[in-house]
Amino acid sequence: MNTRILATVEDFSRYNAWVQGHPEGNLWQSLEWKRYQEALGREVRVYVVEDSSKPSPYPSPLKGRGCSITASALVVIDRTTGGLSTWDIPRGPLHQLSGISFQVSGVDAAAKLLDDITHDAKKDRCLALFLSPSTPLEAGSWKLEAGTRNEQPEATRIIDLTKSEEEILAQMHPKGRYNIKVAQKNGVQVEQADDVEAFYDLLQQTAWRDGFRILPLKAYKAFLERLPGSFLLLAYPPPSPFVKGEGQGERVEREGAKSKPIAGLIGIIWPQNLPLPRPLSLCGRRGEETDGFPPTTGIYYYGASDYTSRSLMAPYLLQWEAMRLCKTKGCTRYDLLGVVPSTMPLTLTLSRGERGFLHPWAGISAFKEKFGGTVATYPPEQQIVLRPMLWKMLQWKRQLLG
DSSP states (O other), rough: EEEEEOOHEEEEEEEEHHHHHTTTOGGGGGHHHHHHHHHOOEEEEEEEEEEETTSSSSSSHHHHOOOEEEEEHHHHHHOGGGGEEEEETTTBBBEEEEEEOOETTTTHHHHHHHHHHHHHHHTTEEEEEEEEOSSSOOOSSOOEEEEOOOOOEEEEEEEESSHHHHHHHHOOOOHHHHHEEEEEHHTOEEEEOOOHHHHHHHHHHHHHHHHHHOOOOHHHHHHHHHHEEEEEEEEEEEEEEEOOTTTTTTOOOOOOEEEOOOOOEEEEEEEESOSSOOOOOEEEEGGGGGSSSOOEEEEEEEEOOGGGGGGGGGHHHHHHHHHHHHHHHSSSEEOOOEEEEESSEEEEGGGGOOOEEEEHHHHHHHHHHTTTOEEEEEEOEEEEEESSHHHHHHHHHHHOOO
């Protein structure tokens, strides 16, 4: 049994087959995500545990290409001041097939992988290693504790796109269907676009209104440019047949004049290309029987809207058109990416019987609930703190400065 960091084109080809053929394979552990993170200036390492003596779950043609990986982790390294770093394994590591954790010579492959990664992280002056696994795991000799971030959600809402459009609409909450019809009746137009600056303007408005932080513009550009399958949809109000003539102060007819967008959505379809041949039948996500592949999924990643145009209900039509687009591209499901877990209450009763939000995702969760679907859950985020004193000082600094 051997743990190593991948480096060659052949290595990454094998890894790509492993991730895309794994029932828990996902965007955040993919080579596409690696390239995107590198475009943002971050270091990315891919660790694998390999065992040539262990039978592969893949058919013989892939065995010849070295697919004896038994556990893997794509690690995103963020350098901070003073030569320190934080390490993140988003929606990983990958270590289970058919619901059975790989054992190599009596040792759990995922535990060995995590031990070796944390050993390297400590040498790299890492403050903390963050994990958001798809399936439960144990840390071996390192102490896992509850995560302090909300980078990856513990629950998400999934829409089944194998149904007809009529069936998808029928399973929605009545208010969701109604608001889609309102947007259509109001003449809202949704178009696939590349105007990321217009989307960013909307996002800045939304962030200021709802009190959350956003990434620099270059991050959204990199998302659309570096991630295959990514897309941008913009919603526009009904086109006005009249605009003001320049310097004349009078209205001049111009057919099809377009206003600024009033809402936008960035999404991605993953995976784009599946490896051949197919692996042997494996147990799918959360107990579902599949052919072994992660299902082709449309993922809603970023959204923004103009509050002054809220009566047009453009965000509802945007989501519906995104579902339709993903369905035409062969997706079998649409992931709304992040809701409050069902075990947590969304609101609490305030004085005088008023209701208040209890969770920061309560508002967006209520919005997503109107599209129906089912809720999938994941283990909570976890972390391994490697430099406790420095980590506590950093947390105090963040609390003071915000």
